[in-house]
Amino acid sequence: MAAEKSDLLQGTLDMLILKIVALGPVHGYGISLRIRQISKEVLQVQQGSLYPALHRLEKRGWLKSEWGESENGREAKFYHLSPKGRKQLEEEESNWQRLAGAVSEILRARATEAES
Amino acid sequence: MSRRPRDAQFDRELQYHIDRLTEEKVAAGVPPAEARRQAALEFGGKEQIQEEVRDVYRIAFVESATTNLRSALRFIRNSPAFAATVIATLALGIGANTAVFSALDAILLRPLPFPNGDQLMQLSQYIPKAKSSEPHVAPVRLEDWNRMNSTFQEITGYYTQDVSETSGDIPEKLTQGVVAPRFFSVWGIQPALGRGFARREDYLAGHIVAVISDQLWRRRFASDPNAIGKTLRVEGFTFSIVGVMPASFRFPDRTVDFWSPAIINVPISQAREATWFTVIGRLKPGVTLAQARADLATVQARLGKAYPKTDAALAVRIEPLKQVTVGGVRPSLWILFGAVSVLLLIACANIAALLLARTADRQREIAIRYSLGASRLSIVAQLLTEVLVLALAGSAVALALAIAASAAFRALAKDLPRIDEIALDARLVAYTISCAVITTVLCGLYPAVRATRRTLAGSLALSSRTQVSGGSPLQWLLVGMQVALAVTLLVGAGLLLRTFQELGRVSPGFDPDHVLTFRISANWGETANLNRMQQRVDRELDTLRHTPGVEGAATTLALPGIQWGVPGEFRMVEGTVDPNRKIIALPRVVSAGYFEAMHIPLLAGKACSADRPGGVVVNRRFAETYFAGRTFLGNHLAAVPANPYVPPAEIRGMVADAREQGLQREPEPTVYTCYSAPVPSPAIVVRTLGEPMAMAEVIRRKIHELEPNRSLYEVAPLEEHLHDSLAEHRLRAVLLTFFGLTAVSLACMGLYGTLGYIVSLRRREIGLRLAIGAVRKQIIGHVLREGLRASALGCVAGLILAAFSTRLLAGMLYGVGALDAATFAGVAALILLTGTMSALLPALRAARVDPMQALREE
Numbered sequence: 001m002a003a004e005k006s007d008l009l010q011g012t013l014d015m016l017i018l019k020i021v022a023l024g025p026v027h028g029y030g031i032s033l034r035i036r037q038i039s040k041e042v043l044q045v046q047q048g049s050l051y052p053a054l055h056r057l058e059k060r061g062w063l064k065s066e067w068g069e070s071e072n073g074r075e076a077k078f079y080h081l082s083p084k085g086r087k088q089l090e091e092e093e094s095n096w097q098r099l100a101g102a103v104s105e106i107l108r109a110r111a112t113e114a115e116s
Numbered sequence: 117m118s119r120r121p122r123d124a125q126f127d128r129e130l131q132y133h134i135d136r137l138t139e140e141k142v143a144a145g146v147p148p149a150e151a152r153r154q155a156a157l158e159f160g161g162k163e164q165i166q167e168e169v170r171d172v173y174r175i176a177f178v179e180s181a182t183t184n185l186r187s188a189l190r191f192i193r194n195s196p197a198f199a200a201t202v203i204a205t206l207a208l209g210i211g212a213n214t215a216v217f218s219a220l221d222a223i224l225l226r227p228l229p230f231p232n233g234d235q236l237m238q239l240s241q242y243i244p245k246a247k248s249s250e251p252h253v254a255p256v257r258l259e260d261w262n263r264m265n266s267t268f269q270e271i272t273g274y275y276t277q278d279v280s281e282t283s284g285d286i287p288e289k290l291t292q293g294v295v296a297p298r299f300f301s302v303w304g305i306q307p308a309l310g311r312g313f314a315r316r317e318d319y320l321a322g323h324i325v326a327v328i329s330d331q332l333w334r335r336r337f338a339s340d341p342n343a344i345g346k347t348l349r350v351e352g353f354t355f356s357i358v359g360v361m362p363a364s365f366r367f368p369d370r371t372v373d374f375w376s377p378a379i380i381n382v383p384i385s386q387a388r389e390a391t392w393f394t395v396i397g398r399l400k401p402g403v404t405l406a407q408a409r410a411d412l413a414t415v416q417a418r419l420g421k422a423y424p425k426t427d428a429a430l431a432v433r434i435e436p437l438k439q440v441t442v443g444g445v446r447p448s449l450w451i452l453f454g455a456v457s458v459l460l461l462i463a464c465a466n467i468a469a470l471l472l473a474r475t476a477d478r479q480r481e482i483a484i485r486y487s488l489g490a491s492r493l494s495i496v497a498q499l500l501t502e503v504l505v506l507a508l509a510g511s512a513v514a515l516a517l518a519i520a521a522s523a524a525f526r527a528l529a530k531d532l533p534r535i536d537e538i539a540l541d542a543r544l545v546a547y548t549i550s551c552a553v554i555t556t557v558l559c560g561l562y563p564a565v566r567a568t569r570r571t572l573a574g575s576l577a578l579s580s581r582t583q584v585s586g587g588s589p590l591q592w593l594l595v596g597m598q599v600a601l602a603v604t605l606l607v608g609a610g611l612l613l614r615t616f617q618e619l620g621r622v623s624p625g626f627d628p629d630h631v632l633t634f635r636i637s638a639n640w641g642e643t644a645n646l647n648r649m650q651q652r653v654d655r656e657l658d659t660l661r662h663t664p665g666v667e668g669a670a671t672t673l674a675l676p677g678i679q680w681g682v683p684g685e686f687r688m689v690e691g692t693v694d695p696n697r698k699i700i701a702l703p704r705v706v707s708a709g710y711f712e713a714m715h716i717p718l719l720a721g722k723a724c725s726a727d728r729p730g731g732v733v734v735n736r737r738f739a740e741t742y743f744a745g746r747t748f749l750g751n752h753l754a755a756v757p758a759n760p761y762v763p764p765a766e767i768r769g770m771v772a773d774a775r776e777q778g779l780q781r782e783p784e785p786t787v788y789t790c791y792s793a794p795v796p797s798p799a800i801v802v803r804t805l806g807e808p809m810a811m812a813e814v815i816r817r818k819i820h821e822l823e824p825n826r827s828l829y830e831v832a833p834l835e836e837h838l839h840d841s842l843a844e845h846r847l848r849a850v851l852l853t854f855f856g857l858t859a860v861s862l863a864c865m866g867l868y869g870t871l872g873y874i875v876s877l878r879r880r881e882i883g884l885r886l887a888i889g890a891v892r893k894q895i896i897g898h899v900l901r902e903g904l905r906a907s908a909l910g911c912v913a914g915l916i917l918a919a920f921s922t923r924l925l926a927g928m929l930y931g932v933g934a935l936d937a938a939t940f941a942g943v944a945a946l947i948l949l950t951g952t953m954s955a956l957l958p959a960l961r962a963a964r965v966d967p968m969q970a971l972r973e974e
Contacts, residue, residue, distance in 0.1 A: 028129060029136040047133065048160050051126075052168040059172055060491075070132070072139070077129045 013045065013053055015096060018081065018089040021063060027076040028054060054079060062088050126169055134159050184501035191502050198474065199506060202467050205865070206510025208858060209463030210551045211517030213456040216851075218522050218544055220449050222537040228438050229364055229537060231304035232398075236437040237408065239271065239395040241416075241430045252391040255380045257427070258296055260419055261395070267403045267411040272298040273393025274375075276368060278797055280637035280827045283349040289637045289829035290332070290373040292350065299375065300327075302398045303367065307359030309333075310344040313377050325376065326355035330363035332373040348374065351639040368394070370536065384644065388426035396437060409434050442533050448848050451924060455605055455855045460555065462598045462859050466866040468559040469594040471503065473873040475567035482567055496564045503560030507552035515540075515548050529847045531840060591870050596910035598866045602859035603914025603947055604921055609856035610939040611922055611929055612849040615780075618931030619842060625774030625783060626676050627715035630667075631801050631834035632808035633675055636819060637827045638796030646793070652823075653793040654726070657707060657800075659822050663814060665805050668713035671798035673705040675834065676714055678841045679778045686787060688742075689752035689764050699742055701734075701785040703755075703762075704776060707792035711771050713803045721749045721769030724790030731768040731790050738785035739770050753787060765789065778841060780930040801834065808833040848928060860947065863910075864954040871903050871958035882962050883970025892963040899962045903955025904948070911947045915940055 020026060020034045031054075032045045057063045062085030070076035081089070134155050141151035156162075192199040227233035239261065240251035253261075253273060262271040273296040280287040300312040307327055317325050326348055328336075337343035348355040355376055366372065378392070379385065385392070399408055412432040420428040475482075485495055522538050529535060636656060642649040653671060660669035674680035686699040708726040711718060711733070723733060732753055739748060754764035768790075773783035792798070804811045809831075816828050875882070882895055922934040932939070 027132065029133040032133075046160065047130075048165050048168070051130065051165050052172055055169045055172045072136075074132065074135070075128070076132045077125070 012096075013049060014057060015089065015092040016043070016045075017050075017053055017057060018062060018085055018092065021079050022081050022086065022089055025068070025078040025080040027070060027078050029076075031079075057085070061085070122173065123166070123170075126166060130159075130162055130165065134162075181501070184498045185505065187498055188502040188505040192505065195474075198470065199509075201865075201869075202470060202503075202506045203510045203513060205463045205466055205862060206507055206552070206555060207513035207517060208862070209460040209514075210507075210511045210548060210555070211514035211521065212855060212858065213453075213460045213551060214511075214514055214518035214544060214548050215521035215525065216449070216452045216456045217547055218518060218538050218540070219525055219532075219535075220453050221543065221547075222539065223442050223532065223534045224446060224449055226537070228441065228534075232401075233438065234436070235269075235399040235401070236302070237268075237397050237399060237405070237434050238437045238440045239397055239412065240433045242433050243429045244431050245429070250391045251394075251433075253393045253395045254388050254390040255296065255378065255385040255392055256388055256390075257419065258393055258395055259380070261397075261412065261415060261432075262298070264415045264418065265408075265411050267400060267408040268397040269400050270298045270302050271395060271397035272296045272302040273395040274299060274368060275378075275392055275394060275640075276372060277640050278635065278637050278829060279350050279639055280825055281348055281350050282825050283347070287637070287825055287827040289827040290348075290350070291371045293368065293372045293375040294378045294640075295375050296378055296393055296395075297380070299377075302396055303365070304398070305362065305365050308362040309341060310357070310359030312359055317377050324353055324355050325358045326374045327359040327361055327376075328357055328374040329361055329366070329372055331370075333360045351641065366536070388423055397434075405434065405436065445532055445844065447924075447927065448844055451608075451848065451928075452851055452855075454924070455608065455852055458601050458605055459855050459859050459862070460551070461558075462601050462862045462866075464555050464559040465594045465598045465601075466862050466869075467503075467555070468563060469591050469866055469870050471560060471563035472566070472591055472594075473870070475499065475563050478567065486568075492568050495568045496561075499564035499567065500556060500560045503564075504552070504556045507556045508549070511548045511552040514551075515545065518544070518548070525847075528850060529843055531843055532847075591874075592906050595863075595866050595870050595906045596913065598859075598863035599907050599910025599947060599951065600914035600917055602856070602863040603911050603943055604918045605852070605859045606856040606943045606946065607915070607918035607939060608922060608925060609849070609852040610943055611925055611932055611934065611936060612845070612852050614932040614936065614939055615928065615930045616842070616845055616849045619779050619845065622775065622779050622931075624677055624779055624838075625716060625772060626776075628677060628834040628838055630804050630806075630808055631713070632804055632811055632815070632831070633799055633801050633834050633837060634812070634815070634828050634831040635797045635799055636823070637829060640796055642796045649796060650791075650793040653707075653798065656819065656822065657709070657792065659818055660800070660802055660815065661709070663811075663818050665811055665814065667803040667805055668709050669800065669802045670710035670713045671707040671792050671800050672710055673794045673798055674776075675799050675801070675837055676774060676776050677779060677834070677838045679781070683784060685756040687754045687756045689754055697742075699753075699785075701738055701787045702777065703787055703789065705789045705791050705794040705798075707798075708790065710788075710801070713801055714774070715803075716774050717772045719770045719772055721767075723769050723771065724788065729790065730765055732765045733769045733771055733788040733790065734767055735771055735783060735786040735788075736773050737783050738787065741785050762789065779838065780845075799830075845928070860950060863907075863947075864950050867903055867907060867951060868954040868957060870906075871899060871955055872961070874902075875899060875958045875962040878962075879965055879970040882965045883967040886965065886967040887971065895963045895965075896959045899959035900952065900955050903959070904952060907947060907951030907955075911944050911951075914947075915944060918943075 016035060017031060020031050020038075023034075026034065028047075028050060032047065032050055035043050035045050054063065058065055058079070061082055063079045064082050065077050065079050067075055068078045070078075134152075137155035137158060138148070138151045141154055142148055146154065228236060230236060239253070241253050241257070242251060252275070255273075258271065258273050262268070265271070274293050276291055276293050279290055279292050281290045295313075297313075297315070300306065306312065308330070310327070312327060313325060317323070328343070328348075333339060333343055337346065343357055343360065346357050348357065355374070357374075361375075384390070397408075409432075412434060416427065416430060416432045420430070482495055486492075519540055522540075526535055526538065638649075638652075642652075657669050657671065660666055681703065683700050683702045686701055688699065706724060708724045710716075711723045719736060721733075722728075724731070734748075734753075742748075748767055749769070751767050752764045753767060755762045771788070773786075775781060775783055776786060777784060802808075802811070802815065812828075812831050816831075819826065819828060885895065886892070918940070919935060926934055
């Protein structure tokens with residue numbers, strides 16, 4: 001049912017989470033912070049989407065988690081990428097590249113059309 | 117991981133996040149209390165997130181099962197026509213299957229309805245060297261077997277006779293089971309009321325007892341518990357009723373009205389030559405059939421030494437009682453079950469084709485589900501759930517159909533053994549449900565796997581409407597398979613129908629029209645004075661012959677046209693043409709007037725005559741087989757081995773061949789012994805001038821005047837007996853034809869559906885063709901050709917399959933070969949015709965496509 005409620009961007013969110021986690025073990029707060037920072041505040045992840053996604057990815061075996069001490073000395077749940085998750089990320093990245101490439105191809109085509 | 121610790125952990129995980137947000141705000145200068153408030157607000161509904169995360173972990177199966185169920189119901193609601201088609205097809209397929217299974221289960225698979233029924237064995241005696249011999253066992257030998265063996269718990273025996281009960285105003289014919297000691301304990305069934313027989317009641321002691329059947333109890337005593345102690349008046353003896361058996365106990369058959377002990381201490385029951393009992397034994401637990409056979413062989417060998425004259429030549433045969441009871445209908449039932457299984461397979465193929473078409477339409481939906489992160493397994497599970505829901509709905513209808521069908525089954529085959537035991541129970545429901553599950557997997561799995569095979573990118577790109585090609589080879593394969601299986605069934609049905617038709621056309625050699633048959637009750641005790649018994653029978657015949665409206669009357673040991681007895685060996689007293697050739701012939705016993713009454717022509721010599729008793733008459737086949745044109749009238753025939761009851765007799769005449777052993781059996785060499793009273797109640801055949809049943813009442817009154825203490829029973833026209841004797845043929849032919857026609861309709865539906873789907877898929881192509889100048893006739897031809905190709909190929913495959921499988925019917929056919937060309941050709945023509953007809957509608961629809969509209973649709 002979670003799948004029905006989420007929008008089409010969910011696939012993208014999963015990919016972004018995998019990407020951030022791939023950079024190194026990180027907790028939920030860290031992920032939302034990184035996405036915000038790296039995207040220069042363009043992308044805001046709602047906690048309401050983030051945590052279900054994290055747990056779903058963990059359940060699929062793409063993420064592993066363990067409790068550890070965080071940078072401020074408190075206990076936090078850290079996620080890291082499993083080998084399966086790494087493969088999934090590569091696949092999704094290349095899919096995304098293809099899709100994005102195709103979209104920009106189309107956009108460029110429009111531009112040339114307008115010029116001529 | 118259980119839920120509680122996970123919730124707690126998750127709580128900590130979220131709390132950490134909120135704390136960090138709060139710290140962030142405090143660092144930015146917000147006062148701590150306000151920072152906490154803002155952080156909580158920004159974080160959003162904690163409970164809701166918690167709930168959503170829980171959803172992720174919900175016990176996957178139950179959760180997804182209900183989700184799948186819900187989406188399956190939605191799917192069915194959205195496509196009622198499709199759902200109805202699938203449900204109807206399955207109801208038919210599973211319903212027919214369940215109906216036949218209910219009979220198969222009750223008759224063949226279940227143990228007999230007695231405690232540990234599989235321990236029950238039928239024992240009989242036989243002479244290994246003789247072609248046939250008397251299987252019934254003398255009371256003393258039965259007691260020897262029971263005492264000397266080590267593999268049976270107990271052995272007992274019984275015979276039945278029809279007697280007249282005279283305590284009422286009019287004598288009533290009852291069927292009496294005369295039983296050896298230990299009878300009820302071998303069955304393991306106790307009377308529902310009262311008691312069984314005490315040991316001393318097996319001896320003649322002035323007190324004769326009876327245990328009555330449930331039906332007699334209801335009929336005569338209106339289910340009165342005080343029936344115990346009441347009496348039955350039978351043939352001059354008074355029987356006190358000591359018990360009532362439960363309704364389920366109907367042994368040896370449902371006609372038995374009461375059981376009473378055979379009196380075994382009188383001189384007549386001491387002879388080792390006596391042939392009284394059909395013997396039943398109950399094996400000790402764990403004893404195998406082979407052990408029992410070896411044991412009884414040893415026992416009989418010892419008896420052979422002790423009584424060389426009577427026992428040396430005998431051997432013991434042991435068969436499971438169930439085998440003896442139902443062995444005869446086994447092939448028919450398995451054939452029918454095979455037929456309905458093929459039918460179910462056709463239904464599955466049909467639905468698989470529908471689902472393939474359907475899932476192709478749903479590519480987009482599946483693609484979207486993939487992109488939403490559903491796993492392939494969960495999509496397959498969802499598609500299968502849809503089929504399962506349909507299959508379960510179908511099998512619910514099927515169960516109702518099966519119940520209705522089993523009533524029809526009983527009407528069609530009332531003489532089938534154990535037919536009363538067919539009942540709807542948990543086993544049948546379980547069977548139906550497993551049918552549903554199996555069909556789900558059979559017809560749902562492949563379409564589901566196939567539908568989900570495409571990669572994400574691929575299926576997003578695919579849009580069936582832009583494709584020009586349509587219909588996978590697999591769909592055509594499924595259609596072809598349905599046609600092939602339907603052809604196989606139809607050929608089988610055709611052969612059985614032709615058999616039935618041939619049987620109707622057979623000239624039996626006697627004239628069954630206008631013949632009334634019945635018996636007059638009598639007691640085996642009358643055999644003590646054979647002369648008196650014969651005089652009584654002759655007196656009855658005489659009365660009948662002088663009754664107005666009666667053209668002729670005679671007795672016969674067995675009714676003509678109905679299988680009875682086995683051929684036996686004879687010897688020519690004067691010597692044979694070929695001394696090395698054994699004379700094997702069917703022994704029959706008839707009274708004077710039999711050949712005249714049955715319209716069997718006399719060809720030479722004299723028929724049986726009341727003026728000159730004794731002698732034998734042979735049929736033409738006997739004379740041709742064993743005398744080859746030589747004179748034989750006046751020679752003497754004797755039974756082998758010599759039988760004191762059948763002395764050598766003169767051959768007095770020759771009659772034409774008649775199919776005495778059944779319409780489907782060629783006349784065999786037959787020896788008719790002229791004797792009016794071979795048993796106390798021989799069958800009586802009366803040729804009437806008018807309608808036979810109309811004479812029944814007149815005859816009943818005449819006999820009542822002559823013999824007030826005797827009753828008439830089994831009163832029926834001979835035609836009816838012949839009709840009943842073909843019941844199994846009829847059952848097979850009718851059911852197989854029904855299944856065959858159902859199969860053809862399913863196959864046609866499959867062809868129609870597949871073509872219709874392909875036409876809808878190809879609207880664009882057809883539109884294009886029309887636009888560039890194709891004539892509508894060409895389009896019709898094109899679609900028709902495609903349908904015809906599938907049905908023709910399926911038909912050829914089916915005929916080949918039939919050529920192999922009709923061998924299974926070999927023993928059931930008459931007058932038609934297993935490879936009958938007319939049947940094969942007829943079926944092929946029928947299939948091609950119906951195939952063309954079901955292709956016609958989609959073809960016409962294709963031709964009506966509006967090219968402009970079809971092309972614009974994109």
